[in-house]
Amino acid sequence: MRWDIGQRKQFTRRALVLAGGKLLLVSGLVANLYKLQVVEASRYRILADDNRINIRLLPPERGPIVDRFGEGMAVNRQTYQLVLVSEQTDSVADTLERIGALVELSEHDIRWAIEETGRRDGFVPVTVREDLSWREVASIEVNLPELPGVLIEASQSRFYPYGALAAHVTGYVGAVSEAELTGDRLLELPGFRTGKNGVEKVFEKVLRGSAGLRNVEVNAYGRIIREISRVEGASGSELRLTIDMGLQAFAARRLRGQAGSIVAMDLLNGDVLTLVSSPGFDPNAFYYGLDGRDWRTLLNDPRAPLVNKAVAGQYPPGSIFKIVVALAALEEGIVTPGRTFHCPGHYTLGDHTFHCWSRWGHGDVGMVDALKRSCDVYFYEVARLLGIDRIAAMAERLGFGTATGVELTGERAGLVPTVAWKEAVHGEAWLGGETIISGIGQGYLLATPVQLAMVVARVGNGAVKVTPRLTRPAGAPDVPVFDPLGVASGPLDIVREGMVRVVNDPEGGTAYGARIGDEGMEMAGKTATAQVRRITKAEREAGLDDDDIPWNRRDHALFVAYAPLHAPRYACAVVIDHGGGGSTAAAPVARDVLREAQRRASVRWPAGADGGFDPVRNA
């Protein structure tokens, strides 16, 4: 048994060597742990946090748009989307088929969902359908156990409760376009929308608010496990408009079926109470994007529903412009109020004959009469005596030829021609005949409905430079102090007298049929029928009726007015595109709007009820 002892010693030696080797290896492990967990721990801690923490933007809630009484014009509504998490389904196609049995899915929805789920990671929720009805939500919820991977998500969407009635004021929101991207990550959030039109666009910054930040813990698959911290963004501010939604709705309905505009404003402070462009469109339809066909239908409609004609429509002011010519003439002393001219029904300048709208003429007419009857010959003569540049100067003072600056998109400036203008733009000399027709607001002259409303407001308020506004800047006074126009009260009174008679004089007042009968609510106004084309001699002799002319070649019907007479408060301009005569088509609309405005004021605005818009104090 000698070898037993030797073997034991050798074993112990080698076992110690082996143990030493093990200790060496373990030392290596420990050293490596030390390196990872102590030396580089902070680096790995950052990496671990990078792994698990994702920063997500929280889109701010868009500020609501309300009318002067706080009535919602653009609000946020909870909507429900159906989303699909493809990794939780066995087959996307099968699941879509099962969804299709419960809610309506178009071919396009299905194709898009299949493409999108194929393109993205399996855990990314893909929106299959938006704006589910409550019924659809319920039927999906009930069947969720058979619909793996299907989720109903709630989100906020923009809703315009009055739809088309105020579409041109509110505008609409839509998906962010490439051109709008500024590097702000908020704009790149899927589903984020910005104002595309109207006050939604003009006040985009106010309404948008600022994004919040959310730190969320995600797992290895990117799924959110919990929220770590959240910095709330700021919701967009509420935007209060000067619009009276009740009056707006009344006016919009009054214009239903016709193309045209109505602008009604407070002539003391400029508050736009109503701004209608007809036909309207449903701004809600733009939220999820119109399909190509609907879009083309809107775009190709000859009545241009997408154009806000109240600010972007430019019309010859027609006889409304006689107000300007009259004021200029009286101020320049070209005529006295009592000076009469004879109207035989036509007027000759050189070898050119200009017709009065009345074939038989008005006989001898003075200023007030000429306005009341809208005698063209009288103003041909006055215009000739004034010359175009003096007419243009008064027109510009009153507000023609420059945009009013009302807070809407697409406003146009209109046009007031002068000798220099024609020289510069057309390179031709001004013709005497062009002054003649400018005298009755035809020719090159163009004005927008909102300009017409502003002009009549300035006439009604005693000639101060009121400008229309849709919002009141914070801290702005109820009645801002406006510069005077510098028109003396004498001429102004004459013109106003003429306008009172237009409506209230049974003896030839062109809008007598559209007068307001209610005591204390009477209005003053001026009719206009703007020619779209020249009337040929043959037509004139045939006494052509409007009904025989295609719609888009008929005259525009215009009317401007202010009321009430004893203390003017409201101004209104109505334009009916191709509506025929101003007295028959436009004046009754203005009458109804002005009467409704006054009726609402007495009912709706007993002192203090309009949130600081106190009509008594303002008056």
Add this chain to the structure above:
Amino acid sequence: MAVWRRHFGPDGPTVGRKLGDMSWGLVALVLLTAGLGFAMLYSAAGGDMRPWAMAQTIRFVLGLALMITIALVDIRLLHRVSYVAYGAALLLLVAVDLKGSIGMGAQRWIAIDLPGLRFQLQPSEIMKIALVLALARYFHGLPPERTGKWTGLLAPLALIAAPVALVLRQPDFGTAALIVAGGVAVMFLAGIALRWFAGGLAVALVSLPAVWVSLHGYQKERLLTFLDPSRDPLGAGWNITQSKIALGSGGVFGKGFLEGTQSHLHFLPERHTDFIFTMLAEELGMAGALLLILLYLSIVAYGFGVAVRSGSQFGRLLAMGVAFAFFLYVFVNIAMVTGLIPVVGVPLPLVSYGGTAMLTLMAGFGLLASVHVHRDVPVARQSGGGPL
């Protein structure tokens, strides 16, 4: 008893004495380590006994019974059945190989489906212990003068080569390497001349290109990814990168029990099996990792103590061989999850979730304990012919 005496000589200690002399220290260390393992499996499930911690506890209790039972078996009987155990393990490996060539792809286990008992048997795990037994018996009977000669090397090399060849066919590169390492360690302890080791190393280096060619695509990929993790940042490299992030972010004292973000947010792969050490180190920090390593080292040291006190070469080689196999598991797993060696798929002993590994390990500890209990029982150099 007469038969017993004829074959094994005088009686060993009585069962009562054996129980009293049992390696309770080893039992305690194993209990502590496994207990830490249960806690980690509980955490891996997000603070739930199911699906892992409870099942693992039941297996452990079974394993503990197995360990004590084996510890009571006379070392001479163990010596006697060594070759039989080795032969049985080899047969199981062949069975897996046949099953694998009939079925599809790699097969490493046999499904055992007895009434009331259902598990997956991994013969390669059993072989690790069986090989130690067989080699210990071989060298126990080998006179020292032959240990230095090359003739004495042929049999052990064949004993090692047979299972390695079968395991490589599975293919399981990691386990094959562990079997080789375990076998070579026993040969070293048995006193093989050192020059043979030098020679073996030289042969291994020369044959490296041949091995490379014979590797499967995914094995090559693993090796390459190990050498350059950025090769596959979302695949195999991802696993090891995430494991390092988990470890490193754990710091000295960890993120707290159940608080490991990497583990619980699924950044860490296989957190209940191969990568459980990472989870432990993330939640309990370097302190927890060192505690576990200390427990492992204590078990290995215990094995060393048992080995050097054993009266027989068989006992010494068996105890040390088992302890070394155990150590290899620990080292390879920890080295793998900390990015020191390629990912080879070796579980962390007593802690990783897994049935066969747990039972094999507990059987191994049973052998260790038996060597301890029977340290003074002489084992015959040449066993006579007999029924076993």
